[in-house]
Amino acid sequence: MEGKANFKLFKEGEFIVTLVGIILNKKTRRILIGKREGDKLVPELKWSFPGGKLESATNLEEHLLNEIKKKTGLEKVDIKKILLARITPEIERKQIILYYYCETDKNEEDAGAGEKFVEVKWINSKDWKNYFATSVHPNIIKFLEKLK
Numbered sequence: 001m002e003g004k005a006n007f008k009l010f011k012e013g014e015f016i017v018t019l020v021g022i023i024l025n026k027k028t029r030r031i032l033i034g035k036r037e038g039d040k041l042v043p044e045l046k047w048s049f050p051g052g053k054l055e056s057a058t059n060l061e062e063h064l065l066n067e068i069k070k071k072t073g074l075e076k077v078d079i080k081k082i083l084l085a086r087i088t089p090e091i092e093r094k095q096i097i098l099y100y101y102c103e104t105d106k107n108e109e110d111a112g113a114g115e116k117f118v119e120v121k122w123i124n125s126k127d128w129k130n131y132f133a134t135s136v137h138p139n140i141i142k143f144l145e146k147l148k
Contacts, residue, residue, distance in 0.1 A: 015087070016095045019064040020051035022143070023077060023102045024125075029148060030108070031125050034071055034117035047131035049099075050117070064100060070115040077104045084139050099140060 023032040033047045052067035054060070061079050068077050084099040108122045121131075125147040128136065136144075 014094075017054040018051060018095050018097045019054060019060060019067065020049045020097060020099045021064055021068050021077065021079070021102045022049050022083065022099060022140070023068065023072075023074070023104055024147065025108055025122060026103050026105045028108060028122060029124075030122040031128075031144070031147070032072060032074075032111055033121055033123060033128075033131055034113065035119040035121070036116055037118050046133050047121075048134075050120075060098065061100070064102075068102070071113075071117050072120055073112045073114055074104055074106055074110060076106055077102050083143055084137060086137060099137075101143070 024030070025032070032050065034050055035047050037046075050068045050071045051064060052071070054063055064079065065077060068074055080101045080103055082098060083101050084097075086097050086099075088095045088097065111120050111122070113120050123131065125144040128141075128144050
């Protein structure tokens with residue numbers, strides 16, 4: 001399925017797969033978030049971690065790196081490990097979200113807003129609550145709080 005997904009076409013038991021990268025800058029020890037505006041599917045979503053929906057059969061990590069590059073311009077990002085795989089049964093369009101911990105040694109000014117992001121910002125990991133209007137999974141909160 002290419003482009004915008006029509007969620008009404010999904011049958012029971014079908015899921016959208018979304019890949020998310022929590023990117024730590026190894027030099028500054030800050031994480032990268034992006035600001036979105038006008039998301040019709042999740043209007044309350046303002047700031048998020050870079051990533052995107054899986055649109056075809058592909059290598060998951062390769063797809064995540066491509067999404068990060070499209071949204072932030074960062075070309076050298078290393079995926080370290082998967083942090084969490086979760087299903088979102090609480091919303092109509094069920095998703096499987098895979099959260100990855102990533103690192104980069106690029107300069108912060110190498111990142112810029114791209115596809116669907118109107119702004120990117122490097123923040124201290126403990127400051128996530130000042131930006132995220134949507135819920136953040138408790139396991140991700142624990143990870144962010146411990147990240148130094």
